[in-house]
Amino acid sequence: MIRxxxxxxxxxxxxLAAGGLGVLALFAGxxxxxxxxxxxxxxxxxxxxxxxxxxxxxxxxxxxMLKSRMRVIDLxxxxxxxxxxxxxAQLLSMEELLEERRPKEEMLVLYSEGGIHAAQAWIxxxxxxxxxxxxxxxxxxxWKEEILxxxxxxxxxxxxxxxxxxxxxxxxxxxxxxxxxxxDTTATPAKxxxxxxxxxxxxxxxxxxxx
Amino acid sequence: xxxxxxxxxxFGEDASLVVALLIGIGFGFFLERAGFGSARKLAAxxxxxxxxxxxxxxxxxxxxxxxxxxxxxxxxxxxxxVAVPSTYLVxxxxxxxxxxxxxxxxxxxxxxxxxxxxxxxxxGFVHLFGxxxxxxxxxxxxxxxxxxxxxxxxxxATLPDLLQLPFGLTIFLIVLLALAGxxxxxxxxxxxxxxxxxxxx
Numbered sequence: 001m002i003r004x005x006x007x008x009x010x011x012x013x014x015x016l017a018a019g020g021l022g023v024l025a026l027f028a029g030x031x032x033x034x035x036x037x038x039x040x041x042x043x044x045x046x047x048x049x050x051x052x053x054x055x056x057x058x059x060x061x062x063x064x065m066l067k068s069r070m071r072v073i074d075l076x077x078x079x080x081x082x083x084x085x086x087x088x089a090q091l092l093s094m095e096e097l098l099e100e101r102r103p104k105e106e107m108l109v110l111y112s113e114g115g116i117h118a119a120q121a122w123i124x125x126x127x128x129x130x131x132x133x134x135x136x137x138x139x140x141x142x143w144k145e146e147i148l149x150x151x152x153x154x155x156x157x158x159x160x161x162x163x164x165x166x167x168x169x170x171x172x173x174x175x176x177x178x179x180x181x182x183x184d185t186t187a188t189p190a191k192x193x194x195x196x197x198x199x200x201x202x203x204x205x206x207x208x209x210x211x
Numbered sequence: 212x213x214x215x216x217x218x219x220x221x222f223g224e225d226a227s228l229v230v231a232l233l234i235g236i237g238f239g240f241f242l243e244r245a246g247f248g249s250a251r252k253l254a255a256x257x258x259x260x261x262x263x264x265x266x267x268x269x270x271x272x273x274x275x276x277x278x279x280x281x282x283x284x285x286x287x288x289x290x291x292x293v294a295v296p297s298t299y300l301v302x303x304x305x306x307x308x309x310x311x312x313x314x315x316x317x318x319x320x321x322x323x324x325x326x327x328x329x330x331x332x333x334x335g336f337v338h339l340f341g342x343x344x345x346x347x348x349x350x351x352x353x354x355x356x357x358x359x360x361x362x363x364x365x366x367x368a369t370l371p372d373l374l375q376l377p378f379g380l381t382i383f384l385i386v387l388l389a390l391a392g393x394x395x396x397x398x399x400x401x402x403x404x405x406x407x408x409x410x411x412x
Contacts, residue, residue, distance in 0.1 A: 018274075018277060018386055018390070019390055021281065021386070022382055022387065023386075025277070025378075025379040025382035025383055025386075026379045027379065029284075029379065030377075031284040031378060
């Protein structure tokens with residue numbers, strides 16, 4: 001009899017423990033330690049299709065000049081960053097970028113050498129629920145080609161000449177260098193002169209204050 | 212070190228077989244101790260006279276569920292690394308029906324027929340023979356049934372995902388269901404159970 005009572009009370013005690021742990025689970029939050037995420041795949045696909053995932057180099061240059069409220073993230077290695085980086089950029093590894101705590105509305109522009117790394121980081125940050133993340137289309141390569149060292153062929157259309165004039169101004173702003181004009185696109189293209197890193201760094205210091 | 216230990220490399224493949232053997236022996240031991248070596252006791256649940264199968268299985272489910280949840284919450288277990296078999300809805304419903312018919316007819320499920328055979332019961336051996344024959348037959352005919360076997364795939368389907376509920380709420384609801392189930396089981400047993408002599412045989 002006593003034995004039965006003991007076993008009965010143990011059963012009830014265990015049931016009570018299970019019930020208690022079940023009730024606590026209601027308030028415990030997610031058990032997944034940040035590894036579990038929900039992605040709205042259709043929303044991501046729509047953003048990519050409508051080209052809302054990236055920014056062109058020209059527009060990005062405007063944003064920097066207008067001192068827009070954004071953070072520019074350089075995802076390359078520290079050596080490449082030291083030799084040159086886009087003004088206002090901050091060096092972060094992919095892991096640091098993911099672990100960093102930030103408000104979800106913060107605007108981020110990511111770039112890497114060609115853009116693949118930045119695009120991968122874009123998907124990861126989107127998966128973490130960040131709303132305003134963009135990559136620089138074409139990465140640093142596009143920035144150098146279009147903003148720092150633009151070229152103009154002699155057969156350029158009036159629109160291309162207008163664009164070149166704008167880029168020339170941008171190039172002067174960002175590189176303090178006048179871009180060379182390509183006289184002949186097929187024969188001997190004028191070699192663009194590289195921007196001395198020191199000058200760019202100085203420029204970076206200047207523009208960084210505004211952001 | 213975090214669990215699952217095998218996934219995080221605490222032991223290799225050879226050692227994992229030894230661990231599996233020990234877990235298997237433990238599993239069989241507790242099934243036998245719960246009385247699952249007897250087809251009579253197992254079949255009794257279908258007549259509501261002895262619902263120990265329901266109670267033991269639901270207890271195991273709730274214990275494992277609370278263990279996985281709270282160990283993950285404490286950071287001792289990485290839930291994303293725990294293997295969850297993929298769901299193939301229609302083939303698994305058909306499989307469940309075959310399983311159920313076999314259980315009602317023979318009085319054993321795959322695990323308990325091994326327990327029955329290990330304890331020397333002849334019907335356990337017959338059931339085990341049937342199970343192994345079925346496995347071999349299925350293996351030989353696999354190319355014919357593979358299309359059906361892989362139909363209606365749902366991937367790693369879990370209740371919180373399917374029901375779009377927070378994990379904690381799902382845990383709470385299942386614990387509630389289990390406790391209510393136990394109470395109903397006890398009530399049914401009280402109503403349908405025969406004399407103690409018959410139940411104890």
